[in-house]
Amino acid sequence: MSASSLRIASYNLQKCVGLDLRRRPDRSLTVIAGLGADVVVLQEADKRLPPRPAALPHGMIEDDGWQIVPVGTGGHRPGGSLGWHGNAMLVRPDLRIIETAHLELPGLEPRGAIRVDLDTRIGTVRVIGLHLGLIRRHRLLQVAAIMRALRDLPHLPTVMAGDFNEWGSVMPLDTMAQGLRFLPGIASYPAARPVARLDRFALSDELMALDEGSYLASPARVASDHLPVWADIAARG
Numbered sequence: 001m002s003a004s005s006l007r008i009a010s011y012n013l014q015k016c017v018g019l020d021l022r023r024r025p026d027r028s029l030t031v032i033a034g035l036g037a038d039v040v041v042l043q044e045a046d047k048r049l050p051p052r053p054a055a056l057p058h059g060m061i062e063d064d065g066w067q068i069v070p071v072g073t074g075g076h077r078p079g080g081s082l083g084w085h086g087n088a089m090l091v092r093p094d095l096r097i098i099e100t101a102h103l104e105l106p107g108l109e110p111r112g113a114i115r116v117d118l119d120t121r122i123g124t125v126r127v128i129g130l131h132l133g134l135i136r137r138h139r140l141l142q143v144a145a146i147m148r149a150l151r152d153l154p155h156l157p158t159v160m161a162g163d164f165n166e167w168g169s170v171m172p173l174d175t176m177a178q179g180l181r182f183l184p185g186i187a188s189y190p191a192a193r194p195v196a197r198l199d200r201f202a203l204s205d206e207l208m209a210l211d212e213g214s215y216l217a218s219p220a221r222v223a224s225d226h227l228p229v230w231a232d233i234a235a236r237g
Contacts, residue, residue, distance in 0.1 A: 004234055005210055006122050009037035010161040010199050011228035012131070013044050015055040018222045019192060025056045027223045029064050034217050035230055038092050038120065040066075041129035041161040045088040046081045054082045066090040071100045071114040071129075085112030087129045087162070095120050105130075105145050107138035113146055117156060122235045125207075126150075130162035136172070139165060143176040150179075157206035159233065163226065164200050180204055186214040188227040199229045207233050 011032065016025045032040055046052040058080070061068055069091060072084035082088035084102035091097065096119035105111040113130040128146060132139040150158065160180055166173060174182045185197035194214065203209060212231040220227055 004122060005232045006039070006120050006125065006234070007035070007037045007230055007232050008039045008041065008127065008159055008161055008201065009035045009228050009230040010041045010129075010163070010201070011035075011043070012163045012199060012224060012226035013042055013055060014224040014226065015044050015047055018219075019225060020222055023055070024223065025060055027219050028056055029060060031215065031220045031223050031228060032090070033064060034220070035215055035228055037230055038095060039118070039127055040090045041127065042082070042088040042090065043129075043131040043163045044086045045083055046086050052081045052086070054080065056082060058082070061090060065093065067093055067095070067097070069097055069100055069114075069116050071102050071116065084114050085110060085131070087112060087114045087131055089114060089116050089127065089129050091116075091118060098124065103146065103149055105142040107133040107135070107142060109133050109138075111142060113142075115149075122233070124156055126156040126158040128158065128160040130160065130164070132163065132165045134165055136166070140172060140176050143173055147177060147179070157235065158204040159207065160202040161200070163198055165198055166200075167196050167198070170197075170200065174202070177202055183209050183212055183231060186212060186229050188214050188229050190225050191221050191227045194227055199226060201229075201231045203233065206236055208236050209233055
């Protein structure tokens with residue numbers, strides 16, 4: 001990773017419960033640290049039932065040198081939610097948080113997305129974190145809702161990252177996300193023997209991907225049922 005690029009990662013934590021059925025937030029943080037990322041978009045970062053307390057404790061995250069982006073209703077209360085509908089974002093201290101927001105998404109299941117505008121070494125970048133639904137029709141509606149929300153904002157170079165839950169062709173989502181293009185993607189699910197490219201990135205035209213990959217080092221294959229994925233991005237021109 002060069003000084004003129006930014007590494008963004010996406011990781012479905014599965015509430016820090018590994019394939020051994022043990023909840024080990026310390027293990028999840030070991031994987032996150034190994035990514036070498038500047039920005040980490042998380043899914044299933046909170047426990048399932050209201051008030052949805054954080055599965056990954058705030059203090060442990062901050063002790064590891066991360067900023068927790070305040071995108072949800074839990075704020076920084078001890079034990080409070082990390083984000084919104086399980087979506088959260090961690091950024092390194094040298095990145096400045098400009099603005100944050102969260103979105104409700106349509107569908108039978110409760111779903112949401114988060115938006116964070118960041119001042120980075122490659123310029124101002126907007127990062128959308130999401131975890132889409134299990135039904136394709138709802139996934140299309142959810143991406144459409146995100147794109148409508150973006151059209152009401154001043155344009156910025158944008159990265160959309162998260163668990164898209166898309167087992168088949170990404171083309172329908174790509175068509176719906178006009179102005180963004182999906183990277184080819186890396187198989188990340190299931191972690192023990194990945195075959196599906198559920199965890200992905202899409203970029204606006206001002207950005208390009210220098211490289212992308214999944215993180216395979218121990219304990220990533222046990223810490224969650226998803227492997228984390230990453231992309232090194234840079235500004236065009």
